[in-house]
Amino acid sequence: RPRVLSGIQPTADSFHFGNYLGALRQWVTMQDEFEPFFFIADQHAITVEQDPKQLRDRCLRAAAQLIAAGVDPEKSAIFMQSHVPAHAQLGWVLQCLTGFGEARRMTQFKDKSAKQGEGAASVGLFTYPVLMAADILLYRPQYVPVGEDQRQHLELTRDLAQRFNHRYKKTFRLPEPFITKETAKITDLQEPTAKMSKSASSPAGIIDLLDEPSVSAKKIRSAVTDSGSEVRFDADEKPGVSNLLTIYSTITDTPVAALEEQYAGKGYGDFKKDLAEAVVEFVTPFRNRTLELLEDRDRLNDVIAAGAAKASAVAERTLADVYDRVGFVPPV
Ligand code: TYM
Numbered sequence: 340r341p342r343v344l345s346g347i348q349p350t351a352d353s354f355h356f357g358n359y360l361g362a363l364r365q366w367v368t369m370q371d372e373f374e375p376f377f378f379i380a381d382q383h384a385i386t387v388e389q390d391p392k393q394l395r396d397r398c399l400r401a402a403a404q405l406i407a408a409g410v411d412p413e414k415s416a417i418f419m420q421s422h423v424p425a426h427a428q429l430g431w432v433l434q435c436l437t438g439f440g441e442a443r444r445m446t447q448f449k450d451k452s453a454k455q456g457e458g459a460a461s462v463g464l465f466t467y468p469v470l471m472a473a474d475i476l477l478y479r480p481q482y483v484p485v486g487e488d489q490r491q492h493l494e495l496t497r498d499l500a501q502r503f504n505h506r507y508k509k510t511f512r513l514p515e516p517f518i519t520k521e522t523a524k525i526t527d528l529q530e531p532t533a534k535m536s537k538s539a540s541s542p543a544g545i546i547d548l549l550d551e552p553s554v555s556a557k558k559i560r561s562a563v564t565d566s567g568s569e570v571r572f573d574a575d576e577k578p579g580v581s582n583l584l585t586i587y588s589t590i591t592d593t594p595v596a597a598l599e600e601q602y603a604g605k606g607y608g609d610f611k612k613d614l615a616e617a618v619v620e621f622v623t624p625f626r627n628r629t630l631e632l633l634e635d636r637d638r639l640n641d642v643i644a645a646g647a648a649k650a651s652a653v654a655e656r657t658l659a660d661v662y663d664r665v666g667f668v669p670p671v
Contacts, residue, residue, distance in 0.1 A: 341481035343373035343517070346380040346420065346474055347405075349397040350389075350537050353549035354404050357525035357535035360589050361486030365519055367409035369484060375415035376478050376650055377405060382420045382427065382470065386463040387451070400629070402639050404548065407628035418646035420474065425654035429473035430466070432661055433499050436506070437469050441498075446491060451538070472496040477654040479512040487523035488534060490516055507664040510657070521585055528562040531579035552623050556615035559583070570602035570610045580607070587614045590621045 345366055347358060354363070366377055379401045384394060398419060405417055420426050442448070445468050452460035468491075475483055475496050483493060493516040500511035527533045527544035535545050546555050564579040572595050574581045587610075588595045602610045632639060663669070 340372070340374045342376060342478050343369045343482045343484065344376040344378075344475055344478045344480040344514075345484050346378045346383075346471070347401065348380045348383050348537075349394065349401040350384050350387075351547070352397060352400060353547035354401070354408075355535055355537065355540075355548065356546040356586060357486065359408060359548060360522040360525050360586065361519070362484055363405070363408045363410070364522070364589070365484035365517060366405075366415075369482065369517070370411060370414045373480075373482065375410075376418075376480070376653070377410055377415050378418045378420050378423075378474070378646075378650070379405075380420050380471075380474070383467055386461055386467050399636070399639055400549075400633065402643055403629045403632035404625075406632055406642070407625050408548075412642040412645070416646040416649040418643050418650045422643065422647035423477075423650050423654050425477055425651070425658040426470065426473050429477055429654075429658055429661060430470040432665060433469050433473050433476075433503070434466055436499055436502050437466075437495075441495070442466065442469065445495065447488065468492045468495050469499070472499045475514050476500055476511045477657045478650075479657065480514050481512070482517040483514050484517040484519075486525075487518055490518065503661075503664075510660050510664060522589055525585065526578060526582045528558055528579075528582070531563055531582050546618065546622075548622055549626055549629060550622070552619040552626065555622055556619050559615040559618055560611050562611065564607050564611075568606050570605065570607065571599055580610075583611070583614055587617060591617050 343366075345362060347354070347362065366375070369375065379398055381394065381398050384397075402417060406412060410417060442465055448460075448465055448467070451464060471492050472495060475493075476499070483489075483496075485493065493514065497513050500513050504511055525535045527535050527540045528546070529541055529544035533539065533544075537545070543558055543561065546558055562579060562583060564583075565577050567577065570580060570584070571577060572581045572584050584595050584598055587593070587598055
């Protein structure tokens with residue numbers, strides 16, 4: 340079976356609807372057809388200042404949330420990036436193939452470093468996309484299910500794979516981004532043209548999966564729409580309503596057209612009220628499952644240990660090929 344791989348950063352106490360709809364949902368549906376590898380990018384999380392105790396806590400919460408979302412540890416390798424040292428090791432080799440200017444063109448680095456000033460950003464933040472390329476290439480996956488914001492990183496990954504294959508010997512498979520058009524960019528509820536984002540959104544703009552369901556319902560009811568009254572999908576003219584339609588459609592498995600019909604002649608109030616209820620229905624069991632999983636730390640630790648073992652077996656084989664091809668003397 341071809342492989343599928345993706346990762347997520349443990350940079351908040353909870354994943355949000357963008358993470359879930361843009362990425363995790365696809366992880367869940369793809370795990371049957373592909374050989375799945377999903378990891379928590381703890382090494383990426385330290386590219387910005389963080390608190391150690393909080394990070395440890397968030398990593399376990401992340402693992403619990405993946406399982407609660409439907410990533411099945413019986414099928415998928417679920418692991419911590421730092422438990423598979425080959426990621427950092429291949430990362431170094433790929434850094435030596437990456438042009439300085441090439442790394443500098445990454446828009447996510449530009450955005451994130453602009454906030455603190457480029458001089459204050461860590462070198463880790465700068466080389467982050469190269470580590471991400473290593474994360475991916477080690478597993479030679481066919482698909483990498485992500486949201487739109489990761490597309491440029493996937494392009495860099497493909498460029499680096501090609502460069503390595505060309506300079507040395509064919510080693511890497513060129514991975515394809517798997518970006519689901521409808522949910523590629525879930526937007527901020529208060530600023531519906533901006534991405535819903537852990538780092539940039541205001542609390543009212545973001546729906547966390549682990550929020551009190553009543554809080555999420557309230558956020559939906561106060562989401563920014565427009566001065567019209569028609570519930571219709573039009574991303575340019577009606578970004579707020581369109582975003583809500585996307586969320587509604589995916590969590591209830593109802594086509595957008597059916598929702599448009601259902602709310603024809605009704606106002607935004609009814610629409611938001613029903614969506615708020617659907618959100619509560621969706622997040623309540625998710626939240627309960629996550630909290631339950633967090634009660635059993637031993638089980639979580641077993642899951643990530645088994646995941647790391649599965650992942651290491653694959654990753655170390657690729658790394659050995661890479662070390663051989665660049666000309667390192669094998670240790671004896
Ligand atoms: P991260 O942790 O920021 O986000 C995890 C996943 O959620 C997607 N996503 C969204 N999708 C739609 N709408 C949104 N508003 C939204 N916000 C986030 C992201 O696109 C991502 O798929 N660099 C990655 C983590 C990573 C990774 C990897 C991913 C590290 N190594 C290797 C794939 C393969 C990141 O920061 O995602």
